Amino acid sequence: MEIKIAENCGFCFGVKRAVQMALEAADSDRESYTLGPIIHNPQVVGKLADKGVGSVDTLQDIPEGTVIIRSHGVGPAVYEEAKCRDLDVIDATCPHVKKAQRDAASVVEEGMTLVILGEKDHPEVKSINLWSGNKAIIVETEENAKNLPIVEKMGVVVQTTFSQFKFQSIIDILETKSKNLKVFKTICTATQERQSSAVALAKEVDLMIVIGGKNSGNTTRLAEVCRDVGCTTYHIETATELQLAWFKDTQTVGVTAGASTPDWIIKEVIKTMKEFEELLAAESAKAEDLKKGCVVEGTVVQIEDERAYVSIFGLKTEAVLNKSEIAYPAPASAKDVLHDGDEIKAVIMNHIKEDNPVYLSITRLAKDEDWQYVIEAQEKDEPIVCKGIDAIPAGLVVTVKSLRGFIPLSQGDVHFVKSLDSLVNTEFEAKVLEIDEKKNRLVLSRRAVLEVERQAKLEEALKNITVGETYKGIVRKIMPYGAFVDIGGIEGLLHISDISWQKIKKVEDVLTVGQEIEVKLQSFEPETNKLSLSLKALSKSPWDVAEETLHVGDVITGKVVRLVAYGAFVAVNDDIQGLLHISQITKQRNAKVEDYLTRGQDIEVKIISLDKDAKKLGLALTELMESKEVAEEAE
Numbered sequence: 001m002e003i004k005i006a007e008n009c010g011f012c013f014g015v016k017r018a019v020q021m022a023l024e025a026a027d028s029d030r031e032s033y034t035l036g037p038i039i040h041n042p043q044v045v046g047k048l049a050d051k052g053v054g055s056v057d058t059l060q061d062i063p064e065g066t067v068i069i070r071s072h073g074v075g076p077a078v079y080e081e082a083k084c085r086d087l088d089v090i091d092a093t094c095p096h097v098k099k100a101q102r103d104a105a106s107v108v109e110e111g112m113t114l115v116i117l118g119e120k121d122h123p124e125v126k127s128i129n130l131w132s133g134n135k136a137i138i139v140e141t142e143e144n145a146k147n148l149p150i151v152e153k154m155g156v157v158v159q160t161t162f163s164q165f166k167f168q169s170i171i172d173i174l175e176t177k178s179k180n181l182k183v184f185k186t187i188c189t190a191t192q193e194r195q196s197s198a199v200a201l202a203k204e205v206d207l208m209i210v211i212g213g214k215n216s217g218n219t220t221r222l223a224e225v226c227r228d229v230g231c232t233t234y235h236i237e238t239a240t241e242l243q244l245a246w247f248k249d250t251q252t253v254g255v256t257a258g259a260s261t262p263d264w265i266i267k268e269v270i271k272t273m274k275e276f277e278e279l280l281a282a283e284s285a286k287a288e289d290l291k292k293g294c295v296v297e298g299t300v301v302q303i304e305d306e307r308a309y310v311s312i313f314g315l316k317t318e319a320v321l322n323k324s325e326i327a328y329p330a331p332a333s334a335k336d337v338l339h340d341g342d343e344i345k346a347v348i349m350n351h352i353k354e355d356n357p358v359y360l361s362i363t364r365l366a367k368d369e370d371w372q373y374v375i376e377a378q379e380k381d382e383p384i385v386c387k388g389i390d391a392i393p394a395g396l397v398v399t400v401k402s403l404r405g406f407i408p409l410s411q412g413d414v415h416f417v418k419s420l421d422s423l424v425n426t427e428f429e430a431k432v433l434e435i436d437e438k439k440n441r442l443v444l445s446r447r448a449v450l451e452v453e454r455q456a457k458l459e460e461a462l463k464n465i466t467v468g469e470t471y472k473g474i475v476r477k478i479m480p481y482g483a484f485v486d487i488g489g490i491e492g493l494l495h496i497s498d499i500s501w502q503k504i505k506k507v508e509d510v511l512t513v514g515q516e517i518e519v520k521l522q523s524f525e526p527e528t529n530k531l532s533l534s535l536k537a538l539s540k541s542p543w544d545v546a547e548e549t550l551h552v553g554d555v556i557t558g559k560v561v562r563l564v565a566y567g568a569f570v571a572v573n574d575d576i577q578g579l580l581h582i583s584q585i586t587k588q589r590n591a592k593v594e595d596y597l598t599r600g601q602d603i604e605v606k607i608i609s610l611d612k613d614a615k616k617l618g619l620a621l622t623e624l625m626e627s628k629e630v631a632e633e634a635e
């Protein structure tokens with residue numbers, strides 16, 4: 001984009017002079033005020049106000065000090081009042097305007113009808129008229145001129161900034177209104193030069209930028225003459241009003257500025273336009289790089305329920321982001337996820353062809369990144385976060401970021417479970433078992449994570465356990481062969497044979513899941529981390545009790561519980577049975593036990609031996625009988 005600046009533009013002689021005089025007044029000791037804005041440019045007026053030179057509407061608003069007459073000039077009454085009020089006057093009236101004032105006064109003095117070509121409410125036109133004693137007819141348009149009466153003598157004075165093109169057509173009409181027409185062509189050459197330069201430039205560029213106050217007549221006319229030659233024209237006050245879109249597809253841009261526009265504003269505008277030029281060049285270069293599969297950054301500019309529109313640097317039209325491409329699972333509405341102004345990163349989904357929409361996908365981009373994430377997690381053997389979404393007989397369907405994965409039933413827990421229902425809608429960690437990006441296959445294991453946790457817990461817990469010690473535990477699971485008991489984070493097996501000294505038919509007859517019990521750690525196998533627990537070890541065995549309560553030689557009463565060929569088993573209490581050998585029942589050879597004893601019979605026996613370790617109790621009946629007989633004979 002080429003930027004061309006009009007040959008004549010910006011501050012004219014009169015404005016430059018007035019602003020300079022006001023700036024000098026700002027540096028003086030006396031309070032200074034401009035009567036009306038010094039020029040039609042808000043930025044310059046603001047700058048002067050910052051330096052202490054304010055603007056007032058009338059002399060009455062000035063208590064004392066200096067009044068600065070602006071370049072448009074004022075009527076004679078102002079000078080008289082200032083003199084009466086003892087105010088200093090800095091007269092910044094442009095010399096061209098002064099001449100127009102004098103010309104107007106002379107027209108009246110010579111008895112001619114005075115016509116001023118200009119805007120009737122413009123301060124300059126008012127000031128010129130005041131020097132004629134307000135006797136002028138103000139003509140602004142050709143129509144106004146046509147409506148004038150025919151007069152003997154007519155003198156014409158022109159607003160200094162009046163359009164030179166309009167001037168001639170009106171003069172042509174006025175020549176029909178008076179035979180004695182005297183024209184004072186008081187149009188300022190500065191205005192003429194600026195308009196001519198603007199028109200010349202507007203004819204050769206694609207676009208014109210006219211800089212100056214929106215309240216500045218000469219700037220507004222510059223914009224008008226540019227538009228009149230068919231050039232697209234924007235009238236701005238400062239660089240902040242420039243829009244990048246104006247310059248898209250523009251080869252040449254012309255710049256001009258009104259007579260009241262300071263250099264620093266023009267420079268700022270050109271600087272911004274050059275920045276735009278660089279931006280557009282970069283955008284154009286970027287556009288050539290954009291193609292299917294490119295990752296781009298953009299701004300959401302419009303959202304509907306079904307899609308969002310995204311502005312992408314380098315694309316002429318907004319790209320389309322359908323809601324199914326925003327997130328997985330797709331949101332109910334695109335508005336639920338995105339907002340105007342959101343910055344997004346997405347991938348281009350289609351080949352870019354002239355006038356065809358460009359489609360974007362965040363999920364596709366996320367998928368690429370997410371596959372990379374799971375691949376790295378597998379390589380590093382690190383767990384990743386999953387969310388359960390559907391339990392099926394074979395396992396659990398999960399999401400991992402934007403990906404869909406599967407956990408087989410056997411990989412759902414460290415123990416056998418019938419279903420992974422409890423994991424639906426919950427987040428948990430799992431390890432990657434298998435990846436096939438092309439087939440969209442991702443298999444995970446929660447069990448692998450739990451195993452690691454369990455191992456860590458186990459190792460920690462193992463530091464605190466000692467074989468032979470007693471621990472409090474909780475019954476976690478009951479199996480036909482025993483119960484698993486948790487002792488501080490480790491589960492050990494309490495075998496059915498280690499539950500009680502008595503024989504039990506079913507574990508459930510003695511224990512329930514959740515029951516708190518004390519157990520003794522009987523053994524620990526480090527290779528398999530198997531713990532063997534015992535409940536019965538915490539109580540004395542019947543043989544221990546027997547050793548303490550039964551002694552060789554004691555005579556006790558027992559019950560015959562079983563007859564065998566070599567004798568009878570006699571229960572001496574609930575837990576201990578002793579053997580009454582046939583030889584201890586009778587001296588008869590080939591005797592049969594059932595000839596002497598019957599099952600269920602209560603008999604007195606004598607303890608003849610006790611071996612706790614062998615769990616053997618020897619009883620005698622014969623000896624007892626014989627000893628009884630001897631005792632009876634002695635009596």
Ligand code: SF4
Nearest residue numbers: 012014094096160188
């Ligand atoms: S445009 Fe011409 S008449 Fe108006 S202030 Fe500037 S130099 Fe003076």
